[in-house]
Amino acid sequence: MKRTLKTAFLATLPVMTGYLVLGFGFGIIMRSEGFGIPITFVMSLAIYAGSMQYVAVGLMTGGASLITTVLTTLMVNARHLFYGISMLDRYRDTGKAKPYLIFGLTDETYSLVCGELPDIDTVHTRAYYILVTLFDHFYWVLGSVLGAVLGTLVSFNSEGIDFALTALFVTVFLDQWLNTKKHAPAIIGTITSTACLLIFGSDSFLIPSMLVIALILSLYRSEDKSNE
Amino acid sequence: MNEAYIWLTVAAIALVTAAIRFLPFAVFNGGRKTPRLIEKLGGTLPYAIMGMLVVYCLKDMRFTAIEGFLPQLISCAVVGILYLWRRNKLLSIVTGTVCYMLLVQLVF
Numbered sequence A: 001m002k003r004t005l006k007t008a009f010l011a012t013l014p015v016m017t018g019y020l021v022l023g024f025g026f027g028i029i030m031r032s033e034g035f036g037i038p039i040t041f042v043m044s045l046a047i048y049a050g051s052m053q054y055v056a057v058g059l060m061t062g063g064a065s066l067i068t069t070v071l072t073t074l075m076v077n078a079r080h081l082f083y084g085i086s087m088l089d090r091y092r093d094t095g096k097a098k099p100y101l102i103f104g105l106t107d108e109t110y111s112l113v114c115g116e117l118p119d120i121d122t123v124h125t126r127a128y129y130i131l132v133t134l135f136d137h138f139y140w141v142l143g144s145v146l147g148a149v150l151g152t153l154v155s156f157n158s159e160g161i162d163f164a165l166t167a168l169f170v171t172v173f174l175d176q177w178l179n180t181k182k183h184a185p186a187i188i189g190t191i192t193s194t195a196c197l198l199i200f201g202s203d204s205f206l207i208p209s210m211l212v213i214a215l216i217l218s219l220y221r222s223e224d225k226s227n228e
Numbered sequence B: 001m002n003e004a005y006i007w008l009t010v011a012a013i014a015l016v017t018a019a020i021r022f023l024p025f026a027v028f029n030g031g032r033k034t035p036r037l038i039e040k041l042g043g044t045l046p047y048a049i050m051g052m053l054v055v056y057c058l059k060d061m062r063f064t065a066i067e068g069f070l071p072q073l074i075s076c077a078v079v080g081i082l083y084l085w086r087r088n089k090l091l092s093i094v095t096g097t098v099c100y101m102l103l104v105q106l107v108f
Helices: A002-032 A037-046 A050-061 A066-077 A080-087 A095-103 A107-113 A122-153 A163-178 A184-200 A206-219 B003-028 B036-057 B070-086 B089-107
Strands: none
Touching (some): A002 A122, A002 A163, A037 A050, A050 A066, A066 A206, A066 B003, A080 A206, A080 B003, A095 B003, A107 A122, A163 A184, A163 B036, A163 B089, A184 A206, A184 B036, A206 B036
């Protein structure tokens, strides 16, 4: 158990960097827009979706209607549908912790639980999932509250530190690439998203990308046996 | 802005976000077996999604000016090459991030 704790903690270090910084940034923005610490805390605890929370600040200050808010959330967070679909099996027997694991399935947590797990035996897989989810959630809430409380006091130039998350996804991408012989899905995902980005623009390319990726992967069949 | 409006908006976002995350499990987790197509998607999606997330992170690159894309490309290359060489995620991420910060703060 102690080893699982250590493994999980080490795995989440990149997310810690990213979440503390992005959470901090969120806290600063909330404060500068006149929101209190309690609402910042509750948002990070209960919504727990980084980019959506940044969007939410704009929605609230702009007085967006409830319908607009719901539709925007659907658009921004639709990619999470994919995480659930690919975690159905892995999270099947996680017992009482399952609702929490599903709730905490952010981009970053997904990147840590979707691939080959670090060197731990199967008995501790569930503990690993739970710990990674808890650690990540904690970093995000902590970062946000610190940002809301201390935001104005910090003068460290942190510009560019959010690149940690990009770097995280790049390493996970490479790690997955090295651990499989079937590169078609990775190539399909990358090319489709790039094409949709060029066609639809950076604000609205995610949903078309998801639809096209799902369509192509459904039709793609050649090597789907060795994967289970 | 009144308090009630703020809390209502936050509640709506929290509920919709959770609903999206729970939907696949709610639909495909009854007693019946998961359809083969969904199983197949579950096996291949992680690879495709990670590609999509990398593109998503780089979506704001602009090729109209050198500082709009070179820091990202150089830093991604640093992350990638270092990872292929040492196979250490943390080392790659920290080095790549420091490299990116130096580039955007001091060079470009």
